[in-house]
Amino acid sequence: xxxxxxxxxxxxxxxxxRPSRLADRTSSWHFQLMALILFWAAPAxxxxxxxxxxxxxxxxxxxxxGASVVLFGAIDGPGDVAVxxxxxxxxxxxxxxxxxxxxxxxxxxxxFANVPSFYFVAASRPLEEIVSPATAAFYRLGVTNxxxxxxxxxxxxxxxxxxxxxxxxxxxxxxxxxxxxxVSFIGERLFRTxxxxxxxxxxxxxLVQVFLVRAKDVVGGQTTPLVxxxxxxxxxxxGFAGRQPAVYGAIAVVIAMVAGWLASLPFRSA
Amino acid sequence: MDIYLPIAEVSIDVFILxxxxxxxxxxxxxxxxxxxxxxxxxxxxxGIPPTVAVASSANQLVGASVSGVLVHWRRGNVDFKMGYVxxxxxLAGSVFGVWIFTLLKxxxxxxxxxxxxxxxxxxxxxxxxxxxSIYTQLRLHRxxxxxxxxxxxxxxxxxxxxxxxxxxxxxxxxxxxxxxxxVVGVFSxxxxxxxxxxxxxxxxxxxxxxxxxxxxxxxxxxxFVAANVTLLQAYTNRTVDAVLALVxxxxxxxxxxxxxxxxxxxxxxxLRLLLALLVLAVAAKLAFDxxxxxxxxxxxAWEKT
Numbered sequence: 001x002x003x004x005x006x007x008x009x010x011x012x013x014x015x016x017x018r019p020s021r022l023a024d025r026t027s028s029w030h031f032q033l034m035a036l037i038l039f040w041a042a043p044a045x046x047x048x049x050x051x052x053x054x055x056x057x058x059x060x061x062x063x064x065x066g067a068s069v070v071l072f073g074a075i076d077g078p079g080d081v082a083v084x085x086x087x088x089x090x091x092x093x094x095x096x097x098x099x100x101x102x103x104x105x106x107x108x109x110x111x112f113a114n115v116p117s118f119y120f121v122a123a124s125r126p127l128e129e130i131v132s133p134a135t136a137a138f139y140r141l142g143v144t145n146x147x148x149x150x151x152x153x154x155x156x157x158x159x160x161x162x163x164x165x166x167x168x169x170x171x172x173x174x175x176x177x178x179x180x181x182x183v184s185f186i187g188e189r190l191f192r193t194x195x196x197x198x199x200x201x202x203x204x205x206x207l208v209q210v211f212l213v214r215a216k217d218v219v220g221g222q223t224t225p226l227v228x229x230x231x232x233x234x235x236x237x238x239g240f241a242g243r244q245p246a247v248y249g250a251i252a253v254v255i256a257m258v259a260g261w262l263a264s265l266p267f268r269s270a
Numbered sequence: 271m272d273i274y275l276p277i278a279e280v281s282i283d284v285f286i287l288x289x290x291x292x293x294x295x296x297x298x299x300x301x302x303x304x305x306x307x308x309x310x311x312x313x314x315x316x317g318i319p320p321t322v323a324v325a326s327s328a329n330q331l332v333g334a335s336v337s338g339v340l341v342h343w344r345r346g347n348v349d350f351k352m353g354y355v356x357x358x359x360x361l362a363g364s365v366f367g368v369w370i371f372t373l374l375k376x377x378x379x380x381x382x383x384x385x386x387x388x389x390x391x392x393x394x395x396x397x398x399x400x401x402x403s404i405y406t407q408l409r410l411h412r413x414x415x416x417x418x419x420x421x422x423x424x425x426x427x428x429x430x431x432x433x434x435x436x437x438x439x440x441x442x443x444x445x446x447x448x449x450x451x452x453v454v455g456v457f458s459x460x461x462x463x464x465x466x467x468x469x470x471x472x473x474x475x476x477x478x479x480x481x482x483x484x485x486x487x488x489x490x491x492x493x494f495v496a497a498n499v500t501l502l503q504a505y506t507n508r509t510v511d512a513v514l515a516l517v518x519x520x521x522x523x524x525x526x527x528x529x530x531x532x533x534x535x536x537x538x539x540x541l542r543l544l545l546a547l548l549v550l551a552v553a554a555k556l557a558f559d560x561x562x563x564x565x566x567x568x569x570x571a572w573e574k575t
Contacts, residue, residue, distance in 0.1 A: 061273045064281065091573040095378050098567065103386075103560040106378045111573065138402040165568035199281060234276040241277060241508055249504025252329050253497045253511040259516065260336030 036196050048076045048220035049212040051191075056224075058197055059231040066199045069226070072192040073210060080123065080130040080213040081183045081191050082141055086107035087175075088204035089119030094162045094169075100247070110162040111151040119143065119170075122181035122193040130217045136231060139211060143167050143176055174198035278322040286316060288556035289328075291521025297548075298334065298522070299529020300541065306331050306463035309518070311388060311552055320381045322511050324462030325369075325503035329515035331464045331496040338343040342486025349437035349483045352364055352447060354488035356469075359448035360495040363455020368502040372387070375507065378459050380573065385556050387461055392553035395467055400544035421442060438479045438487075446477060451491060459499045464492035467549075 001184040020205060051073025058067045059177035091116040095106040127142055129246060137145045148166070150159045170176035175198065195208075205227055230238055241248040292314055294305035306327055313323035330352040342348050374380040433444045449471050454465035469488045473479045479487070504510040 036392040052287050060274070064274060065273060078295065078472075086528075093378060093571045093573055095565050095571070097564055097569070099563075103382075104564055104567070105382055106569070107382050109378055116574075135401045162568070165566070166570060169566070169568060169570045200279070231278070234274050237276040241504065241510070245505045245508055246501070248512075249510060252504060252515065253332055253500050255512060256331075256333035256500075256515060256519065257336050257493075257497075258330055258333075259523075260333035260338075261340065263333070263519070264337035264340035265525075 005267075049081070049210060049222055050148060051210040051222050051224065053208060053226060056226055058201065058226070058228040059149075059204065060229065060234070061232050062234055064199055066201070068195045069195045069197070070192060071195060071208065071210070072190070073222075074189045075191070075212050075220075076189070078188060078214075079219070080125055081185075081236055082130065082139075082180075082211045082213055083120075083122040083183060083193055083195075084117065084123070084125070084140060084209045084211075085209050085210075086116045086140075087202050088116075088206070089114040090117050090202075091115070092166065092259070094166050095258070096162070096165070110154055110159065112148045112163075112166065113151055114165065115148055115173065116146065117204065118197070118206065119146065120181065120195050121175050121177060122183045122195075124185060124191065126185040127180055130213045130216065131218070135217055139209075141211075141246035142180065144204055173200060175200070177200070178212055197228070203230055273513070273517070275322075275511050276300055277509065278318050278320075278326075278514060280317060282318070282320075287514070287517045288521035288524075290316070290530075291518035292525035293529075294518075294522075295334075295522030295525025296529035297525075298338075298533070299526040299546075300532055305334075305463075305522075307388070307392060307461070307467055307549070308552060310384075310462045311395045311556060313514075314384075318514070318571075319338050320384050320511075321371075321375060321507060321509045322514070323507035324384065324460070325500070325513040326505065326518075327462035327516045328416075328458065328496045328499040328503060329510050329512060330461075330518045330522070332493060332500060333441075333515070333519045335464060335492040335496060336522070338489040339486060339493060339524075341451075342489065344411065347483050348486035348490055349435060349479070350490070351433075352435045352438055352440075352479070352483075353487050354435070354452075355435075355444050355447045356451035356487070356491040359451025359531050360452075360455040360458070360496055361451075363452035364459045364495050365455075366461025367456040368499065369547075370456070371503075372506055374460075382560075384461060385560055387457065389553050389557045389560065391457070391461075391468070392549050393557070394527050395471075396546050396550035396553055399542055400550065403543040423440075432472055438477075438483055440478060442477065450476065455495050458495050459502070460500075464489075464496055466492065499537065 034108055051071060052249075054070040054072070058069070073081075075081065092112050094110050094112065096108040097104040098107045099105075100107065121127075121142055122162045123141075129138055131139075131141060136142055140146060146167075148163055150162065154162075171178050174196075181193055181195075183191050185191050190267075196245055207222045208226050210224070211218045229235070271284050272281040273287070275295065285494045287380050290309070294309045294312070295310065297305045309330070310320075310323050310327045314320050318326075339348065373381065376381045427502045432441060434441050450469070454469050456471075457463060457468065466485075466488050469492075470484055473484045473488060474481060500510055
């Protein structure tokens with residue numbers, strides 16, 4: 001009740017069905033006062049913004065060729081919106097080839113402990129116009145603010161080169177964005193953006209963060225989970241191969257042997 | 271029609287895979303070699319991760335060699351005793367090979383190792399076959415050349431643990447086939463091949479086995495070595511894609527039928543020359559890829575947690 005009134009239309013009981021029923025039962029001025037207090041308090045509260053996804057599950061099936069999910073929502077007054085989508089963090093090795101005795105060999109390796117397996121960023125205006133560099137760094141807004149730290153002793157210059165290569169490779173795989181996507185407004189309060197997932201999207205639980213930005217600072221936000229999962233027979237095979245590797249291997253061998261035996265049958269009858 | 275391969279984690283047109291299996295099966299039918307040495311590089315060319323390509327080829331090989339052995343067994347061309355002795359070495363070799371594979375994968379050098387092994391093996395073998403077939407082509411036009419001795423005596427016949435192999439008409443040290451099996455087992459694990467193209471010449475020229483029993487016996491031990499590699503790869507590296515292997519097998523069976531009909535129309539020495547050219551072409555392509563400057567010297571790999 002408070003949520004509905006605070007975000008959408010603070011003082012109206014026509015568009016909010018539940019508060020109006022409540023108001024009929026109790027006293028109308030009581031509700032209106034409460035709504036007013038909530039409205040004034042709104043900029044400091046997370047409920048200054050609501051957002052949702054058209055789909056909370058991306059199912060990877062046999063014919064999966066990628067997916068797009070629409071994020072939509074509303075804010076309680078003027079402001080800008082920034083959206084960040086992060087796949088689960090994983091450990092990544094970045095290797096550099098160099099020429100040794102005429103052939104190209106992986107000669108240098110840097111390990112990064114917390115690389116998002118997928119990253120997407122969108123904003124209603126260019127990021128540098130709506131947030132200060134410190135805020136952008138704190139909320140990991142933009143691929144340059146991902147805070148990926150190399151493990152062990154790596155000189156900063158070398159780390160910088162490897163991070164640039166990592167981002168470039170992930171961009172080529174369409175797992176990192178080449179640019180900041182557009183959050184478009186419909187009127188002053190309703191917004192939407194489209195998140196594109198390529199066919200090679202990693203599985204796991206993703207976090208979708210939506211930020212309300214005013215005066216170069218984040219004043220509200222909401223986090224929604226998004227699950228990317230393999231479903232159907234492929235998921236069963238993959239899961240089984242991971243849980244019971246020995247049994248999976250044995251079954252793979254038996255299937256191949258039976259197939260081979262079947263293949264030899266017409267030779268016998270000939 | 272795309273098919274999603276659950277372990278390789280890529281979608282590939284099923285007809286490309288069937289065609290690939292068919293082409294390799296065709297070669298098996300024409301030349302009588304396993305064709306695994308071509309299958310793995312081709313799978314890598316079409317975008318299957320090299321580690322998955324190697325492990326799944328081994329899986330496919332189990333099926334291909336079972337059907338091959340059954341055909342040879344019916345004709346009585348399998349030396350079971352020799353097969354089992356080779357197998358002792360082969361199993362030890364494949365355990366060692368999978369261990370090396372895992373180590374190289376952790377070091378980030380597995381792809382280089384796979385390519386380098388192929389270039390060296392295919393290059394050497396292709397050149398030898400080329401020289402041999404050109405030599406026979408020339409000799410055909412000069413009648414009355416002296417016959418070779420059945421086999422020469424050398425240091426290999428002084429080794430201990432002598433055993434009699436009745437079907438192969440041999441009395442040699444068991445260490446020889448064990449050693450040969452070991453070497454082939456190592457390559458089988460690292461390269462996802464049956465090793466027929468190393469095993470067959472070695473059986474003929476090194477052990478001195480009669481040519482007729484060579485393919486069947488070689489295939490017999492390949493079944494077990496490939497099965498062992500498949501199990502170990504599935505358990506250690508989780509890189510066996512059974513769906514991929516099965517699709518390749520289906521294509522392979524069809525290809526082998528067409529190939530064996532085609533093969534009977536060509537002369538043996540012409541076949542060997544063609545095979546030599548093919549092997550050299552694959553080696554040259556892989557060698558070229560190693561020396562050409564990569565479009566991006568950096569590469570990434572997720573660490574398994």
